[in-house]
Amino acid sequence: MGFFYEATGLTGWAIWFFVLFALMAFNELGRSTKWGGIILFLIVPIGLTIFVWPTTAAPGNEYGTGTWFNWVKTYSALAGCLWFMALRYSPKLAKKKWALCLPAAILGINILEAALRDFQCFSYGAWNGAYVDNLWVMSGSWNIMNGIAGILNVIAICGWAGIFISKDKTKDMIWPDMIWVWIIAYDLWNFAYTYNCIADHSFYCGLALLLSCTIPAFFIKKGAWLQHRAHTLGLWIMFVMTVPSFADRIAPVSTTHNPKAFFIASLVSLIANVVLVAYQFNKIRKNKLNPLKDEIYVGSKAYKQVVQENI
Template sequence: MGILYQAADMSYWVIWLFVLFALMAFNELGRTSLWAGIALFAVVPVFLTIFVWPETAAPGNEYGTGTWFNWVKTYSALAGCLGFIALRFVKWRGKDGTVHHLYEKKWALCFPPLILAVNIAEAVLRDFQVFSFGLWSGGVVENLWTISGPWNIMNGIAGILNILTICGWFGIIISKDSSKDMIWPDMIWAWIIAYDLWNFAYTYNCISDHSAYCGLALLLACTIPTFFIKRGAWLQHRAQTLGLWIMFVMTVPQFADVLAPIPTTHNPAAFFIVSLLALAANGALAVYQFNKIRKNRLNPLKDELYADTEAYKRVLKENE
């Protein structure tokens, strides 16, 4: 891919495509079946935590999966998956015989934006940490190649803006179909694209030679379903594909380095460009959103900011 990646063998891109479609397929399985979701995001992780990851993700291993960040990211992603399943399906009968649903509780609707913000913040801290390493010509840290530069600061700021532009969470609904998806109408395409650009830049900056998979493929695996399979459910798609990928990486840590490597070009210009795009997109979104809030006198903590857009209306109509 020119300035971004260099693969020694084109067959690795075929494997990349397989990874992309496998993530989408397992996401659909977990999305459309409650029991499959519980198996994938609760039963399997417990088994792996006890019997597999102590070996494959041991601290100091040669593939870098034993870092605090990988372990935290694994369980925060799985917490999101299980939390969203609970939000979609947990219900109980009150003393008066009325059936209550977890998603009816305002405090429960705070969980999706909170876990999302925490995940973004973890990555922002990592970008700043990589800058602090002072590897201006590149180097290996925790068994992963990386290079420090202004791109880390630029993308860290982009991530902070991305957190600040999360909006409309009190408008989250559960779809009326059998899959009972968690639908976030106010999370329209503009925020999703800004997030994708920021997250890709983060993976490119901090997990450079793995970013073809954990950045490009992983982001497409949740963005494609959002636009073409189940609109409005981006965060649910994101949590599940992230959970699936990170479990796989923790189990087969040599995959991106030995079995099917697609390294970056290690070109400083590439790092600068992807981070600049991320900062520009998130900066533009923040300015637009601020102006929209001011013009319409909206409360960003309570109101849905994009209720007047066709994208919002379409998602709401499809899922009510």
């Protein structure tokens, strides 16, 4: 904790674990029943949009939730949740290739939005740290490194044509080509992004939020990482837009504001994504694959396990 974050006590860790398990629990509710998903990702957001967010996420508010980025991120995440539900519960739609490419497009757009935000934070010129839109940021080379890492992560998105709906009662959206290699590279990039751009909130929206979708992808429902990610991201953003004081006043855990921490987080992110892209390009070249049509990891143990568990 001492290098990346200021120390926190038992209460702070208890709150962090509560956030982690609450996100995982609501994700399970949203994926296990159709009505659970409709309530969480359609009915609740409509009510919040009309009655709550115009106040709690008003432009220029003291918590920074009123920026264009927060509003765009909120609705793009919710759009992803709803589209994935449409694929899951409409067999005809799930068979159409154009419909299957949208999950990859939504994912790529979300990553590029964040990469743009990293470049924007560099443009602020806050070399010694400053509050911009009521959020503390420190500009530096790390913004450029991680922005590039985000672009590389988008380039490495592969195998969307192999997406299918699981045969069990939960009807999960399964993306077997999105194996652990890409997920880990994404997590390292996204943590660095939250650390760079939402620094003093990243204890929750970085560590807890990423684990809330990665744990289910590894141990609860393999192959459904993107569905887990969309659900937990949508839930977290709705919570932040509704209770914007949470990370600043209610349960704050700030970063150390140490330039070395920013640099190391983004350097690891960049290295991981360079290795990922190089590895995938080598497999594409070696096996003469079309990255826009073919699945890259089809012969791997992880790919085979996901398919066997869901057909």
